[in-house]
Amino acid sequence: MPRDLNAVKTEVAAEGPSRERARYHHGALREALIAAGEAILSERGVDGFSLREAARQAGVSPGAPAHHFGDARGLMTAIAARAFEGLEAVLREAHEAEPRGPSARIRAQGRAYVRFALAHPAQFDLMWRRPLLDMADPALVAAGQAAFGVLQAAVDGVAGDPCSPTGPGPTPAAIASWSMVHGYARLALDGAFDPETPGLLDGMLDRLDV
Amino acid sequence: MPRDLNAVKTEVAAEGPSRERARYHHGALREALIAAGEAILSERGVDGFSLREAARQAGVSPGAPAHHFGDARGLMTAIAARAFEGLEAVLREAHEAEPRGPSARIRAQGRAYVRFALAHPAQFDLMWRRPLLDMADPALVAAGQAAFGVLQAAVDGVAGDPCSPTGPGPTPAAIASWSMVHGYARLALDGAFDPETPGLLDGMLDRLDV
DNA sequence: TGTACATCAGTGAACGCGCGTTCACTGATGTAC
DNA sequence: TGTACATCAGTGAACGCGCGTTCACTGATGTAC
Numbered sequence: 001m002p003r004d005l006n007a008v009k010t011e012v013a014a015e016g017p018s019r020e021r022a023r024y025h026h027g028a029l030r031e032a033l034i035a036a037g038e039a040i041l042s043e044r045g046v047d048g049f050s051l052r053e054a055a056r057q058a059g060v061s062p063g064a065p066a067h068h069f070g071d072a073r074g075l076m077t078a079i080a081a082r083a084f085e086g087l088e089a090v091l092r093e094a095h096e097a098e099p100r101g102p103s104a105r106i107r108a109q110g111r112a113y114v115r116f117a118l119a120h121p122a123q124f125d126l127m128w129r130r131p132l133l134d135m136a137d138p139a140l141v142a143a144g145q146a147a148f149g150v151l152q153a154a155v156d157g158v159a160g161d162p163c164s165p166t167g168p169g170p171t172p173a174a175i176a177s178w179s180m181v182h183g184y185a186r187l188a189l190d191g192a193f194d195p196e197t198p199g200l201l202d203g204m205l206d207r208l209d210v
Numbered sequence: 211m212p213r214d215l216n217a218v219k220t221e222v223a224a225e226g227p228s229r230e231r232a233r234y235h236h237g238a239l240r241e242a243l244i245a246a247g248e249a250i251l252s253e254r255g256v257d258g259f260s261l262r263e264a265a266r267q268a269g270v271s272p273g274a275p276a277h278h279f280g281d282a283r284g285l286m287t288a289i290a291a292r293a294f295e296g297l298e299a300v301l302r303e304a305h306e307a308e309p310r311g312p313s314a315r316i317r318a319q320g321r322a323y324v325r326f327a328l329a330h331p332a333q334f335d336l337m338w339r340r341p342l343l344d345m346a347d348p349a350l351v352a353a354g355q356a357a358f359g360v361l362q363a364a365v366d367g368v369a370g371d372p373c374s375p376t377g378p379g380p381t382p383a384a385i386a387s388w389s390m391v392h393g394y395a396r397l398a399l400d401g402a403f404d405p406e407t408p409g410l411l412d413g414m415l416d417r418l419d420v
Numbered sequence: 421t422g423t424a425c426a427t428c429a430g431t432g433a434a435c436g437c438g439c440g441t442t443c444a445c446t447g448a449t450g451t452a453c
Numbered sequence: 454t455g456t457a458c459a460t461c462a463g464t465g466a467a468c469g470c471g472c473g474t475t476c477a478c479t480g481a482t483g484t485a486c
Contacts, residue, residue, distance in 0.1 A: 024447050025462060045341060047257075052439065061464050063442075068462090072440065128400040131255060135401075148402075170403050172413025176390065179414060183393025184385065190338040191345075192358075192388075193380050203382025204389060209419040234480050235429060262472065271431050273475075278429090282473065 030068045032058040037079050041122035046129055051075060076126060077134040083123040084143035090116050091150040102157035107205045109154050110181040117185035118195060124185065151178050155210055173210040180208055240278045242268040247289050251332035256339055261285060286336060287344040293333040294353035300326050301360040312367035317415045319364050320391040324411060327395035334395065361388050365420055383420040390418055 026032060036057035040049055051072040052062050069075040094112035098105045117124040126132070133140060148170070155174040170178075184204060188195035195201065236242060246267035250259055261282040262272050279285040304322035308315045327334040336342070343350060358380070365384040380388075394414060398405035405411065 024464085025449075029462080047341065050439065051441095062440080063465075064463055066441080128396070128402075130401055131257065169407065170410075172410055173417060175394065175397075175403065175410060176414040176417040179393030179397060180386065180390045181393070182397055183389030183391070186338070186396055187385075187389060187392055191340050192338075193385065197379065200380075200382055200385060204386040207383060207386040207419045209417045234431085235482075239429080260472065261474095272473080273432075274430055276474080 026058070026060060026064075029058060029060060029064065032060075033065055033068060033075060034078055034082065037075050038123065041079070041126060042120075045122050046125050046132070049076065049126075073132065073134050076132050077137045077140050079123065080126050080133050081137065081140040081143045083120065083127050084140070084147050086120070086123075087113070087116050087127075088143065088147040088150055091147060095150060095154055102154065103210070105154045106177055106208070106210060107202075109151060110177060110205050110208075111201065113151075113181040114185050114188075114195065114201060117189060121189050124189070148174075148178070177208055177210055180204065236268070236270060236274075239268060239270060239274065242270075243275055243278060243285060244288055244292065247285050248333065251289070251336060252330075255332050256335050256342070259286065283342065283344050286342050287347045287350050289333065290336050290343050291347065291350040291353045293330065293337050294350070294357050296330070296333075297323070297326050297337075298353065298357040298360055301357060305360060305364055312364065313420070315364045316387055316418070316420060317412075319361060320387060320415050320418075321411065323361075323391040324395050324398075324405065327399060328405060331399050334399070358384075358388070387418055387420055390414065 033054050036054040037049065039057065040053055049072075051065055054075060055062050055065050058064075065075060069078060090112045091109050094108040095105050098108040127144075135141065152170060152174045155171065155177060184195065184201065187193060193200070243264050246264040247259065249267065250263055259282075261275055264285060265272050265275050268274075275285060279288060300322045301319050304318040305315050308318040337354075345351065362380060362384045365381065365387060394405065394411065397403060403410075
């Protein structure tokens with residue numbers, strides 16, 4: 001009988017983590033550790049992250065994560081890469097759902113960018129904490145570039161593929177819109193103002209001239 | 211003979227920290243700890259900050275800082291407050307040195323904001339790490355509000371006092387320019403792009419329509 | 421000018437904490453034959 | 454279908470680390486008289 005990973009996962013899910021009988025092999029520890037890490041980030045913020053605690057929440061000994069991520073940085077890097085993928089997805093969605101031309105698309109992406117940051121504050125924070133991440137990790141770098149690629153494509157007014165290769169580095173227009181929404185998100189998350197103030201985000205985007 | 215603090219300080223400065231004979235009372239420990247803390251931030255970043263290390267660099271025992279700052283958060287808060295004062299100063303300078311009207315003043319402040327962040331990356335980082343700071347500290351809150359007040363005043367086009375009280379909360383125009391330069395600074399410090407790329411900052415500011 | 425004394429600003433040893441990581445090990449899995 | 458075995462994915466105790474903070478203490482300062 002060949003190994004059937006899906007069957008194992010289904011079984012784990014059916015039993016639930018609390019009722020689950022202790023099993024020497026977890027079956028989906030990598031995914032469980034990422035989920036636990038994300039939960040810790042949400043509850044305690046980036047500075048409260050701990051590999052031991054992730055292992056604890058996954059119901060596994062402190063040495064176990066090393067088999068999947070090497071060290072603490074490895075797990076954080078995986079979480080950050082996944083967050084960049086999520087950001088890219090919502091940017092792309094916003095891009096594709098907006099038919100009213102390039103300018104509207106840029107604004108739609110900007111709103112999506114801010115929404116993502118406010119919905120996942122700790123992940124968003126982690127994404128930019130380079131000293132904590134393994135910037136040599138190909139998945140992380142690729143995910144980050146892909147996310148920015150969607151932003152750049154909107155600014156370039158490219159109609160078709162939003163991932164078409166862009167020229168030699170970011171353009172001032174792309175940097176302008178990226179900086180604006182990034183700054184808005186960060187300042188809001190850092191408590192500088194209330195991002196939900198009616199008209200504030202749209203009023204700001206009105207002042208972006210690309 | 212009345213106490214003469216300046217004489218004490220001068221003497222300390224003249225001897226220099228290495229030649230200085232061990233003296234039970236430091237004389238200017240508060241200032242020395244702030245300076246040491248800033249040096250640590252510059253060398254190791256916010257995550258590398260340590261109260262013990264600051265005490266070490268000031269040549270004092272680990273318990274000594276408590277007399278001046280209470281705890282580690284107290285020292286960080288003092289450093290952040292001082293950084294906000296520095297930011298306010300450069301913004302005000304930029305404002306006053308630019309005679310070509312409100313729009314030019316906004317851009318001048320924006321350039322000064324970015325310049326400050328790039329010149330003091332770790333302090334700039336700390337300024338926004340609220341979980342590490344005592345947000346109930348009046349000096350910190352006042353310094354932060356004063357800095358933003360200068361930005362807001364430029365956007366309001368106020369000719370005279372750049373600290374005139376502003377209305378009920380930040381305006382979209384102020385948030386737009388603040389967010390843009392803040393995002394630029396943060397993304398640059400986080401390695402997203404090279405902030406010194408010729409024309410990038412000015413090109414971005416050209417796309418701000420306030 | 422001298423003296424007693426309260427207050428201030430340090431010392432330095434100690435405590436407890438949670439962390440990341442290591443390591444010899446073992447149970448489970450899957451494959452070769 | 455059965456069996457031997459390599460490999461994989463865990464255990465859990467232990468180590469060392471640097472940290473923030475505490476505490477009984479002491480040396481220096483400045484003031485009251």
